[in-house]
Amino acid sequence: MNASASTSGTGVDVEIDDVQSGALHPRPVPYVGRFVFLRVDDRDAGRTLLRRLLPSVEGGLPSADPNQDAWVAVAFTYQGLRALGVPQESLDSFPRAFRQGMAARAHLIGDVGESDPAHWEPPFGTADVHVVLSALSPDEARLEKALERARAACQETPGVTVTWQQEVRQLPTGRTTFGFRDGISHPHIEGLGLPGSNSQEAPLKAGEFLLGYPDETGNLPPMPSPDVLGRNGTYAAVRKLHTNVAAWRQYLRAHTSSEQEEALLAAKMVGRWPSGAPLTLSPEHDDAELGNDPHRNNDFLYRENDDRGFRCPAGAHIRRVNPRDATIIGDARMHRLIRRGTTYGPPLPEGVLEDDGADRGLIGVFIGAHIERQFEFIKTEWVNDGNFIGYPGEQDPVAGHHGGTGSATIPEQPVRRRLQNLPGFVVTRGGEYCFLPGLRALRWLAEPEG
Amino acid sequence: MATTSDATSSDQPERPGMKDGVCSEFTVFTEIKPGHADALRRDLAMMADGSADKEARGALEQIGTLHDARHVMFDNDTRHMFASVFDGSWDTYIDDFGKTVIGERFDRVFSHTEGFPGITDPGVKDWFLAHQAPAGVFVSSYPDLTVQQIWKDQRVSEAFQAVLDTPEFRAALDNPANAELLASPAFRRLMEEAER
Numbered sequence: 001m002n003a004s005a006s007t008s009g010t011g012v013d014v015e016i017d018d019v020q021s022g023a024l025h026p027r028p029v030p031y032v033g034r035f036v037f038l039r040v041d042d043r044d045a046g047r048t049l050l051r052r053l054l055p056s057v058e059g060g061l062p063s064a065d066p067n068q069d070a071w072v073a074v075a076f077t078y079q080g081l082r083a084l085g086v087p088q089e090s091l092d093s094f095p096r097a098f099r100q101g102m103a104a105r106a107h108l109i110g111d112v113g114e115s116d117p118a119h120w121e122p123p124f125g126t127a128d129v130h131v132v133l134s135a136l137s138p139d140e141a142r143l144e145k146a147l148e149r150a151r152a153a154c155q156e157t158p159g160v161t162v163t164w165q166q167e168v169r170q171l172p173t174g175r176t177t178f179g180f181r182d183g184i185s186h187p188h189i190e191g192l193g194l195p196g197s198n199s200q201e202a203p204l205k206a207g208e209f210l211l212g213y214p215d216e217t218g219n220l221p222p223m224p225s226p227d228v229l230g231r232n233g234t235y236a237a238v239r240k241l242h243t244n245v246a247a248w249r250q251y252l253r254a255h256t257s258s259e260q261e262e263a264l265l266a267a268k269m270v271g272r273w274p275s276g277a278p279l280t281l282s283p284e285h286d287d288a289e290l291g292n293d294p295h296r297n298n299d300f301l302y303r304e305n306d307d308r309g310f311r312c313p314a315g316a317h318i319r320r321v322n323p324r325d326a327t328i329i330g331d332a333r334m335h336r337l338i339r340r341g342t343t344y345g346p347p348l349p350e351g352v353l354e355d356d357g358a359d360r361g362l363i364g365v366f367i368g369a370h371i372e373r374q375f376e377f378i379k380t381e382w383v384n385d386g387n388f389i390g391y392p393g394e395q396d397p398v399a400g401h402h403g404g405t406g407s408a409t410i411p412e413q414p415v416r417r418r419l420q421n422l423p424g425f426v427v428t429r430g431g432e433y434c435f436l437p438g439l440r441a442l443r444w445l446a447e448p449e450g
Numbered sequence: 451m452a453t454t455s456d457a458t459s460s461d462q463p464e465r466p467g468m469k470d471g472v473c474s475e476f477t478v479f480t481e482i483k484p485g486h487a488d489a490l491r492r493d494l495a496m497m498a499d500g501s502a503d504k505e506a507r508g509a510l511e512q513i514g515t516l517h518d519a520r521h522v523m524f525d526n527d528t529r530h531m532f533a534s535v536f537d538g539s540w541d542t543y544i545d546d547f548g549k550t551v552i553g554e555r556f557d558r559v560f561s562h563t564e565g566f567p568g569i570t571d572p573g574v575k576d577w578f579l580a581h582q583a584p585a586g587v588f589v590s591s592y593p594d595l596t597v598q599q600i601w602k603d604q605r606v607s608e609a610f611q612a613v614l615d616t617p618e619f620r621a622a623l624d625n626p627a628n629a630e631l632l633a634s635p636a637f638r639r640l641m642e643e644a645e646r
Contacts, residue, residue, distance in 0.1 A: 217545060217548055217549070217570050217572075218570060219570065219571070219572050220572075222572055329513075329514040329515060329543065329598075330514075330543045330546035330547075331546040331547075331549070331550075334545050334546050373545055377542070381538075381542065387472075387515070387537060387538070387596050387598050387599075388514075390598050390602060392472070392595075392596040392598055392599045
């Protein structure tokens, strides 16, 4: 459908200093970070914790270069808001998906089989996840500094228990566990003064990513009450995804007969080469210079030169989750997200094809003002199915839960290639829907009467 | 890939309606505003008119998940029924279509019914749900086929029949170099299906 959006109504006044730095911020490169889940026993403990946390949480976009920033972000599950004593009327005003939580939505978004919440890592999907703290930094020193106060706040507040912790850091290769550069694409959001990664993307309305501003439909996103709680907040779907790197390498090896073929097949499944160079701009071979260039590595559309997908297959991972102007059912601009992937666990050494039993993968944070229309839609329609691109039943070759029966179509001349009996390479270990309030809202949560 | 009808009816209370394979039914009953029956009839006639056919086809192509739909006025022009069959769920793309010609067509028709908030209104899904009556029985003769697949099947079938009509194809069949292909089970199945 029509991908070129109207740019009318520019100059929307975003209160960026009231938005948590960790909400809309691109991930630094390199990066190190922590995710911490907390349970609060009662509302007084929760509010005391919040008051102590507040000085650690900054608003706005501190510097022009995101690689220089470190931040701590505070988010809450529905259970967490309840534990904090948020009035029922206010709790009821949150959107259904958030109130139900990700585990309750598992069948909808395809977290079934191995990825079923019954097999999730505790405390994911339980009532023991109330507060979700995250911190990201370009280096360990700044991370420690950013976390210092938050850590003290957690330790010194009775009735607050750390229920889960996860360290994330960029691998020495600078790539994901599967071996590809990530953190490339960032949407262009109107009124932020933060450039998007694709100069050809018309700015998206702020209301796609922040509560309190008009979105792409022209309406305000549904906002919880009271206004002070909702305004300048957003939602984050936080997921722990285990990656089966050995299975990925074995699959590629078994279905190719040379190193070059193997690299090409992997690129056709991902949509980029390991350096980050997109297939649409470099269809034949990797191009490290292109992959390293932030002004070029995401600066492309599909329709004009690659609508049929002979360069980047319509079913490739990056084209599914961000189809840009490609021919699809529906309007891609209604389903944009900020994606912030961070790696956990040790890398599987280069060349190793046998699983070493180590847990490795990513903590994915998917941010937007509309959980159902953005994260859940993308997962169900674009990752778990291919009807929108004319391949009904085909899942994302990388992120899909194939279970050994998956297929993927790769357009080629004279006829398409079709991968069959694809195994799953990714298993969901857990996930939570979180509300990431603005700073005024955090203060209101800490002292609703004040 | 298809979820079972059980999962749809029991686990998704927000999406009532019956499912058979990949598609589901969606039927809405509304009250026609007093004095609007003639205007609604005119709008429906205009949408059904041959001159609007191109727009209608274009709209269907744009939706890409609608198998069929009908608007019916009944009870002495006091009520209106919209009955449809969609791949997946009726509301999957409703936000996407709010700004398109499809949205305009919905707005035009439902503006004659009581309480319709407008297709781009955030409350429109709830309004449709409040007026939906789930079917007691819903069956499809092609439960595995989405609209996209049906369109593709038709295009491929027509193109393949055209190949069968060429003398070059005939010659290729007679060419001993192709004997191996002709003898393969996959190719024999193709020829068999083409005969039907």
